[in-house]
Amino acid sequence: MLSVEQAGQIDPWLGQSVDCVCGKSHSVSIRKVVIDSGALAALPVYAQERGYGELLLVVDKNTLEAAGRELLELCEAAQLKVSLCVLTADEHGELAADERVIVQLMLNVTSAVQAIVAVGSGTIHDVVRFVSHKMDRAFFSVPTAPSVDGFASVGAPLIIGGFKQTIPACAPEAIFADLALLAKSPKALIAAGFGDMLGKYTSLADWQLGQVLFGEPYCELAAHMTRQGLAMCVDNIDEIAAGSELGMRKLMEGLTLSGISMLLVGHSRPASGGEHHLSHFWEMRFLQQQRRALLHGAKVGVAAVQMARLYEAAAAMSKEAVASAIAERQARGDVLTPGRMREKIQAGYGSIADQVLAENGLTVLDAIDSAEQQELPQRLVERWEAVRTVCGNVPSSEQLAAALRRVAGPTTVAELGVEPELLQDSMEYAMYVRNRYTIIRLHQWL
Ligand SMILES: [Zn+2]
Ligand SMILES: [Zn+2]
Known part of the structure; x- marks a missing residue:
């Protein structure tokens, strides 16, 4: 057994x-x-x-x-x-x-x-x-x-x-x-593999947010396997940076365990969250602009630093602070209704908006279940302590950046070659890449 x-x-x-x-x-x-x-x-x-x-x-x-x-x-x-x-x-x-x-x-x-x-x-x-x-x-x-x-x-x-x-x-x-x-x-490809693994800190936390807030199915075995793969890489960071055979063994084993964890559950939830949505968004924009593609793992590593920043901000908020942030947004009418989501997707995705609308269950004729939307603010407040624990377990953005630096990978969007405007767009629109709950979606309320 x-x-x-x-x-x-x-x-x-x-x-x-x-x-x-x-x-x-x-x-x-x-x-x-x-x-x-x-x-x-x-x-x-x-x-x-x-x-x-x-x-x-x-x-x-x-x-x-x-x-x-x-x-x-x-x-x-x-x-x-x-x-x-x-x-x-x-x-x-x-x-x-x-x-x-x-x-x-x-x-x-x-x-x-x-x-x-x-x-x-x-x-x-x-x-x-x-x-x-x-x-x-x-x-x-x-x-x-x-x-x-x-x-x-x-x-x-x-x-x-x-x-x-x-x-x-x-x-x-x-x-x-x-x-x-x-x-x-090449060292850049090794750093990219390491970046793809570092993204598991935020993908695993995103999965837990789905569990805490929506009762999303969660598999502790798959999550544990991903964490073990991640630990293998983080514990051997100097060997990986040096490109030694031991480092390559640990990195490859970590990547393989992450892959197997996805096989176990039959979806990519353990290994792909908001950091991957950012990376996919940048990739699609580059394609639309006919620019040369960036390495997947390099994007994921930098995106994970961005996600960790959102996690830090959330972890710093008390239940009362969250309740008043939500109340202020509601008073301003600054909440995402299905209609506003549709507008944002059309604004953010241009020629591929229809595919993104379909992914989010927002085709022109059928609006999403807005009961869920209406209940969510209250649920966020009620379950905030559990949410906050998830957020507090993610390493800081500075820790993730320091790890990327040790393998000579890019740590900022500037080093990666993504402009500030594209970063800003992705923080607003990338959450629609997949119909999946992430820290980016949570952040819309804070
Ligand atoms: Zn990946
Ligand atoms: Zn399971």
Whole structure:
């Protein structure tokens, strides 16, 4: 029987189904995770064991050199049939997980291909995750940099029609993370992976806010697993900053645990909250402005510092202060009604407003349940002590910034390359990226 005490390990969960303390049963579809020096060599052995005779390796021009050729040779030496799909960048020199790249990969999946291998970082994984799911092929993961927690996850964040949405797909059947390879990855990608992990402080707190205020289903096991993964990274911050194999092992294990925690509950709530909504908002704005994309984890790390600031402000407020802040807003008529939310979404999202309205249940014809809206202010006051405890457990913005600084990651929007105006817009509009309760939504009342 698996227990919460094993939440800091990966192997016990692989291929398992668990009747959880939260009342749900969870299963982890990943069967094998190899995080080790020389892990690439384990891939052909595993493919043979599973009887996959024909593989398609998916790379871009960088990962072809970093790992693709070596893996190709290893597979050929093991008598596997193997072909290559080199995804091409767009006219701006970028590779995005969008319609163009999805079709490029689909055209390369012949009827004989049994397993598709993502060799790269986040984008290549997202495209392979989606296509292997749709085309019913096995999916193997070969991360070339420890840059995101999405390797192990189910959802594929894709950009369809310029809107970033997470499409349900499948987790990899197996992950082969070669530490020698990860240790060679650019420092900025390592810092980004660390930033994606630091964001768990605020995503976990956001999830708890949903639980406290709306009785949202909450799984202590998944939350604990994410916290263990986060602790592994924070405790080994100097090794991670140095890019040592030990540091890469801890970071990759942390990222994988975060991914598995999402698999357990079947959604990204443990690992993605307001900090991810900010990051997604910045990404969509950059896309609309045809600007070069920023690293996901770099954005998440900086956004987590911003969220921690909101948490600090909330934790400093007494119940009385909250009650009077809410009363003042109501007296001014400064509250978010469905009508005002609709106006804000239209103002903040331009050409993709309809998709955002739909995400928030705010299509033109059906207004959201406004009873919930009317009750919320009173409930906030009544449950403030519990809310305040959640807020007080988030590290300070200065602590998060100091941690990012130690891995040489950006800590401010200026260092990241996001202008103050975009930050301001995102603090107002990013909460609508997902219909999910976060500190940004809470902050609207304070
Ligand atoms: Zn992330
Ligand atoms: Zn559970």
